[in-house]
Amino acid sequence: MKIRIIGFVILPVLMMSLSGCGTDEKFLAVDKKGKTVVDRFGQLQVNGTKLCTEAGKPIQLRGMSSHGLQWAGKYANEDVIGWLRDDWNIQVWRAAMYLTQGGYIENPVIKEKVISSIEAALKLGIYVIVDWHVLSDKNPQVYQAKAIEFFTDIAQKYGSYPNIIYEICNEPNGKDVTWSGQIKPYAEALIGAIRSLDPDNLIIVGTPNWSQDVDVAARDPIKGEKNIMYTLHFYAGTHGEELRNKAEKALNLGLPIFVTEWGTSEATGGGGVYIDESKQWLTFLKKHQISWVNWSVTNKGEESGVLVYNADREGKGHWKETDLSESGRFIRKVLRNEIRIP
Ligand code: IDC
Numbered sequence: 206m207k208i209r210i211i212g213f214v215i216l217p218v219l220m221m222s223l224s225g226c227g228t229d230e231k232f233l234a235v236d237k238k239g240k241t242v243v244d245r246f247g248q249l250q251v252n253g254t255k256l257c258t259e260a261g262k263p264i265q266l267r268g269m270s271s272h273g274l275q276w277a278g279k280y281a282n283e284d285v286i287g288w289l290r291d292d293w294n295i296q297v298w299r300a301a302m303y304l305t306q307g308g309y310i311e312n313p314v315i316k317e318k319v320i321s322s323i324e325a326a327l328k329l330g331i332y333v334i335v336d337w338h339v340l341s342d343k344n345p346q347v348y349q350a351k352a353i354e355f356f357t358d359i360a361q362k363y364g365s366y367p368n369i370i371y372e373i374c375n376e377p378n379g380k381d382v383t384w385s386g387q388i389k390p391y392a393e394a395l396i397g398a399i400r401s402l403d404p405d406n407l408i409i410v411g412t413p414n415w416s417q418d419v420d421v422a423a424r425d426p427i428k429g430e431k432n433i434m435y436t437l438h439f440y441a442g443t444h445g446e447e448l449r450n451k452a453e454k455a456l457n458l459g460l461p462i463f464v465t466e467w468g469t470s471e472a473t474g475g476g477g478v479y480i481d482e483s484k485q486w487l488t489f490l491k492k493h494q495i496s497w498v499n500w501s502v503t504n505k506g507e508e509s510g511v512l513v514y515n516a517d518r519e520g521k522g523h524w525k526e527t528d529l530s531e532s533g534r535f536i537r538k539v540l541r542n543e544i545r546i547p
Pocket of ligand 1: 306340375376415438440466472473474475500505507509
């Protein structure tokens with residue numbers, strides 16, 4: 206009798222925590238009634254440092270980023286993104302459109318991969334980050350006119366859908382690329398262009414030094430605009446306590462932060478995987494309800510990628526355990542709420 210009672214009480218609790226059933230419904234891509242995250246959360250808004258639902262409830266969105274669409278664009282389709290929603294429980298997908306290194310400036314047809322990402326997200330009822338992936342081009346002002354043209358088109362076509370999130374500048378970098386000199390003026394120009402077409406969807410602004418110096422942006426934030434957030438990026442094998450302190454400083458100054466990219470590896474995208482360090486970061490992000498997107502869906506064989514080398518070469522989804530890298534297995538479990546993040 207005693208054993209049966211213990212079994213009745215302990216077992217369901219154990220099973221719930223393993224399957225994630227005990228998890229707060231706000232972490233689900235689709236809830237038990239079949240409502241998608243966009244059905245439930247609607248038009249996102251920013252209140253203070255928090256990302257909130259249309260009803261004003263603070264939330265933490267979690268999801269996956271594409272790798273560079275010029276290399277891994279085969280995953281930017283409804284099969285893969287649908288698999289990520291249903292099996293990985295992603296609430297947000299990020300379409301990383303590089304500018305150079307074979308990206309949009311050199312090869313404008315890459316935009317089609319952003320469009321297929323958006324179309325998939327609309328069908329699947331998840332959020333989609335449209336990422337203007339400034340990287341080796343350093344200074345966002347170099348392609349500012351192209352950025353305005355690009356985001357104007359996206360906002361015209363899709364700005365009325367609450368699914369859309371604009372990330373206007375992945376990682377500005379370089380000693381002479383400063384917040385007040387280049388990044389903030391660029392952001393203000395882009396925000397102006399987007400807001401004339403889309404009054405409310407989230408706009409995420411890159412910060413100096415590869416989107417790490419959120420404290421610098423926090424001392425001089427963009428004024429008079431709503432639903433603006435700021436980018437923080439980290440790689441668990443390279444960045445730790447020091448960067449978390451910087452983030453905390455920025456939060457204390459009132460800066461709303463969105464981690465649109467982080468990796469379980471070193472900053473090169475390889476090395477590791479750094480599971481304990483990743484858990485430390487995930488605890489920090491949960492504590493502050495900071496939304497995050499993990500880098501990345503690729504089979505090129507680097508440690509941050511969620512697929513092993515050469516897995517799913519056609520971009521079909523339906524991955525088996527053996528298709529997943531160490532990072533892939535870890536991140537999937539985190540997203541499925543099968544690893545408890547305190
Ligand atoms: C890396 C990719 C790697 C690719 C390289 C090209 O993982 O396969 O060869 O870009 O430049 C970032 C960037 C992101 C990087 C990533 C890892 O936003 O584009 O991807 N990283 O280096 N910032 C910090 C790390």
